Amino acid sequence: MARIxxxxxxxxxxxxxARLAVAGHRVAVYERTDTYGGALRRFERDGFSFDTGPALLPLPxxxxxxxxxxxxxxxxxxxELVQVDPSSRHVFADGTEVSLPNASRAGVVAALDDGLGADAGKRWGDFLVRAREAWDRTRRPLLEEPLWPDWQVLAEREPYPSVPHKRLxxxxxxxxxxxxxxxELRDPRLAALLESHALGYGLDPRIAPASAxxxxxxxxxxxxxxxRGGLRELARAVYDRCLARRxxxxxxxxxxxVLEKDGRASGVELADGSAAEADFVVAGVAPGTLARLTAGTVVRGEGEVPSQPAAAARLTVLLALRGSRPEGTAHRTVVHTPDREAELEALFGTAPGNRRPTVTVLRPDDPRPAPAxxxxxxxxxxxxxxxxRPHGxxxxxxxxxAERAVPGxxxxxxxxxxxxxxxNADxxxxxxxxxxVPALAAAGGRLLHPSNSTRLPGLFTVxxxxxxxxxxxxxxxxxALVAGLIVEGPEFRGSQ
Incomplete structure (x- = not known):
């Protein structure tokens, strides 16, 4: 039994x-704030409650x-997991709207044909077929396996099978x-639908690789x-599972x-001056914090994926409304910007921050987050x-x-x-x-992330x-990857 x-x-x-504890190790978690969950926080006021981080769960x-x-x-x-249907409603700049059913290719194709005109659904459906090929090619190395030592292969190969396009x-x-x-999509509304997925992760679609x-x-x-109750409940459930595993x-x-002894991580030092010895240290912190904790130690070296800064952050506005949620209201509505270029320049260029942004409106069909x-x-x-940056x-x-999605x-x-x-920084x-951002192939590796193992034996990142x-x-x-690397050692190759 190792101390972790x-x-x-x-x-x-x-x-x-949780995974390390069930494998028989003695695990202690040190958190500088007063609660668990990282970005999965909850804000409460006057009987209202809101998720302040992610609010929907893909790939449960x-x-x-x-x-x-x-x-x-x-x-x-x-x-209580509930499949959201429709998956999303989209309000486009030209006033057209479309609601997309959840996890139904045929339903999405039909909805796009009805909302955006004949052939729109087919173009989107054909795109999803190609996107599946990119997913099949990258799922294991980018989600289920430790980062390959020859990660440059992932950086150089574009897995998305683009359609040949004649141009000049x-x-x-x-x-x-x-x-x-x-x-390939050849419709500004379909392009906006596609690009909204990139913007949600702070990616500039003009340079985000096709693998996105x-x-x-x-x-x-x-x-x-x-x-049900908000995604904070997922954090609570995982925390409870950790407690159950002691x-x-x-x-x-x-x-x-991070303490070192004989050339490997040996524990952590705390702000109160105390120290906790450990056989392994798992750091779930941002790169700048890790650098401060390991000052004077080479954690990442030449030839490894460098730490990449995120391109964007999120601004969240919580609204307390009188009156009940109307029956049939979509859980998620994306209101697309009327000026794509201005939005992208404000986000990723040097333009001032005032703009007409793409806004996601979340209205859960759940009585718990609000009074009657x-x-x-x-x-x-x-x-x-x-x-x-001022945000007022x-x-x-x-x-x-949001008034385009919530009348009155x-x-x-x-x-x-x-x-x-x-x-969020606090x-x-x-x-x-x-x-x-999620790890993505191609783009020269700039959207990959450093491996979970480090050059300091016994220190892992998560x-x-x-x-x-x-x-x-x-x-x-x-x-799961960090637990596998600690339990099985460097020969661990991921889930089967």
Whole structure:
């Protein structure tokens, strides 16, 4: 039985802790804040409650596997999972609207044909077939296996099978999401639908590799799920599973350094001056924090995937509305920007932050987040991960955009609360509140993440800033990979 110190209580760290504990190890988690869950936090006021991080769960099989492997109670015995249908409603700049059914290719094709015109559904359906091929080619190395030592192979090969496109006497193939939208989808509304998946992770579709097609494919193939009571309930369930496996938690315990002895990690040093010895250390922290904790030690070396900063953060606006949620309201509505270029330049260029943003409106069919005859609504948009950015005017822009999805919104508004990137930075430790992106192939490796093992023996990294990157499924898989590397050693090759 090894002693294992886990730094941080984010979802990747919690999944690693549960799996290591069930393997017979003595696990202690040190979290600098007063609670668990990382970005899966909850804001409560006047009887309203809101998720302040991710609010929907793709690929729930990752967490089903966790619960199967760590105890007798399956995930569905610990939380109530509901498949969201429609998966999403889209309000486009030209006023057209379309609602897409959950996990139904035929249904999506029919809805797009009805909403956007004949042949729109076929073009999107054909795109999903190609996206599936990219998924099949990258699923194992980017989600289920430790990062390959020859990761450059993933960096150089574009797995998305683009359609040849004749352009100025040359045959071209789409290498970015924007080119897929322009050359293969050939409709600005379908392009906006595609690019909204990239923007949700802070990716610039103009340079995001075509392999990012796997993001909408995951949602299409595995569905979109909601946890009754909010996604914070998933964090609570995983935390409870850790407690049941006798994981020890110390909240308000800030780790200030990783201890070394005889050339390997040997424990952690805490802000109160105490130290905790360990045979392994698992760090679920952002790259800048890891660098401070290991000052003077080479953790990453030449030839390894460098730590990549996220391109964007999230601004979240919580709305308390009088009046009940109307029957038949879509859980998620995406209101697309009327000025794509201005939005992208504001996000990824040097333009001022005021813009008419793409806004996601979340209205769960769940009585728990609001008092009777009231509704809790959450708005999110991507913003630059830069310090000192004012967000006051953008909050009002988001509410204005949301009125296209929620008629009479301002007349129903009791109060609103903005959650900025600075709040995310305080809660997660991510510099400027940046959001890590999922690992993606191609693009020269700039969207891969550092391996879970490090050059300091006994030190491993977990969570969104390590392989396989950001997103709830990816965080859960990072915990599985770290547990496998510790239990089975370097020969571990991932789930079968």
């Amino acid at each position: 110190a886990v730094i941080g209580a984010g979802m990747g760290a919690l999944t690693a802790a 099989a990752v967490y089903r596997d966790l619960f199967v492997k760590t105890g007798k109670e399956p995930l569905e015995s610990c939380v 006497l040359r045959t071209r193939r789409a290498g970015t999401l924007a080119e897929i939208g322009a050359w 097609a796997v993001l909408p494919y995951m949602e299409h193939a595995f569905g979109t799920w909601y946890v 994981v020890e938690f110390r909240f308000g315990a800030e780790v200030t350094g 005859d009231h509704e809790a609504v959450t708005l999110t948009t991507a913003v630059p991960a830069r310090p000192g 005017e953008l909050v009002d822009d988001m509410i204005t955009a 919104l301002r007349d129903r508004l009791l109060w609103h609360e903005a959650r900025t990137p600075a709040d 809660e997660t430790g991510a510099e400027d509140g940046a959001v890590p 969570g969104g800033w390590a392989h396989p990157g950001g997103g709830l499924p990816h965080a859960g898989m990072s915990g």
